Amino acid sequence: MTTMEESPRSPEAKIGMRVEDLWDIQEPQLSPNDKLNACFESIPVSAFPLPPSNQEIEIKSDATLAEAVKILAKHNILSAPVVDVDAPEDASWIDRYIGVVEFAGIAVWILHQSEPTSPKSPSSGTVIAAAANRMTSALELDPLDLGSAATASGNFFEDLISSDLYKNTKVRDISGSFRWAPFLALERSNSFLTMLLLLSKYKMKSVPVVDLGAGRIDNIITQPAVIHMLAECSGLQWFESWGDKKLSEVGLPLVTPSQIIKVYEDEPVLQAFKLMRKQRIGGVPVIQRGGSKAVGNISLQDVQFLLTAPEIYHDYRAITVKDFLTVVPTTSDLSTCKKDCTVKELIQLLDHKKILRVYVVDDDGNLEGLITLRDIISRLVHEPHGYFGDFFDGVLPLPPNSRV
Known part of the structure; x- marks a missing residue:
């Protein structure tokens, strides 16, 4: 069987190896979480690999x-x-x-x-x-x-x-x-x-x-680039010790069923987009009328289809979410996982499908939670007290509770 040491290493995997080297020299009394913080604090962002295309679009x-x-x-x-x-x-x-x-x-x-x-x-x-x-x-x-x-x-x-x-x-x-x-x-x-x-x-x-x-x-x-980096770290000690934990062990999902903002498949798609705008979120699950089973997903980014191919939507204000998912099939690829899924499995799913969110469901497909890329990263590191100092002077953060 080919080991990680025998395989060609991607630029992202080399970052993981760098974390591994730093992990071994951290103070033994530090908790695993504090060790990771210290490792990532020691690596400059200049080490992060450039995108494959390396295109600078401005x-x-x-x-x-x-x-x-x-x-x-x-x-x-x-x-x-x-x-x-x-x-x-x-x-x-x-x-x-x-x-x-x-x-x-x-x-x-x-x-x-x-x-x-x-x-x-x-x-x-x-x-x-x-x-x-x-x-x-x-x-x-x-x-x-x-x-x-x-x-x-x-x-x-x-x-x-x-x-x-x-x-x-x-x-x-x-x-x-x-x-x-x-x-x-x-x-x-x-x-x-x-x-x-x-x-x-x-x-x-x-x-x-x-x-x-x-x-x-x-x-x-x-965010997707960071998730890909983590996926490439599979097999490394520091990653496996964290990635082998079940979602509940790291406090996921952060969003419970009652907190999930959703739309029904027979509602107008205009309402779905305006709901996302009002609630400051990037996507919503599409639910069957009269139930809690998710049948699709629609995101604010999908409005690009309206901007680049508006001729498809001759009755824009009347088209339903279900109709929209039929015309734009890429948005209907609803990705789900179970509560007993591991962090590693979740990261690999997100990276493989190039998606931003996964819905946690029970055996019948009913929603039990929502996990985003941001949620996973937030369980990897934590902010030390006073870490940013005056870093944000002159900048305006998003409103609280935004999940776009």
Whole structure:
């Protein structure tokens, strides 16, 4: 049988070996959890492998939302850093970038334009700015009356993305919706521990790493990339001692059945997207009417299909969640596990399927909990008292309890 020592090691596995070496020299009185913290604190983020493509995709701040969507779709990515076109050539990285724009952020803007009072054809830049300003506070709105939306028909999304509002609104106009403002990034010398805490406790989905000398982004570390790194560490002592534990032993799932926000398959898909926006979550399970069995999953990222292929949805406001899952089959791949699943098995499932969340179910398929990538990382490390100090000075975190 081929052992890990005999097999070619991936860049991610080499990181695991580095943790293994550090594990062996930690103070013996430390708990396993404190040992892991100390190991990750000793590794700089510059050691994290670059993405396979190593493509540096950036979006200019004067690009329109329509142009940004095309760039994201072309490169099959969900987010990209935004470069301030007005920054001088010798600007530092903190002045060069204004944030990271995501499909999800554009989705929030799009959904806010679906309000009956939203202008569809602005006559001036002032209207565009006003629409963008309304979008930045959209998360604070009360739930909408979707009764009329469920029965109205028409080429809603086709009309919206062909409008002057969509074509003329610049990425910088919606910068208030960016996850952190101003741009938050790590330096190459910052530690893995800092990066892992930002991706878990501090609810960032990706962490840019900047090269101070060049004043540019050197790498973007995502939650899925960290999960892949952990999957590649299978067989190592430090990983197995943690990964062989059952979910309940590490306190998972964090979200109980009563806390799971869900939609029924016969509800309009518009309601599903607006529910995600209002609750500040990235996805919801689709449930059979009259039961608690999950039959699919829909995420805020799926709104990209409405932005890139709106001709599919000629009756957008009337289409149900079930119909949407039929048209976009990739979203219906509901991934589940049982309570007796191990952390290692869960990580391998997430990595293999390239998904962001897994639903815990009983033998009959009824929901018993929800686990996200962030939940797993949060069980790997913990934040020491006073660890960040003034690290967050000048940045604005997400509202509490956000699970996007």
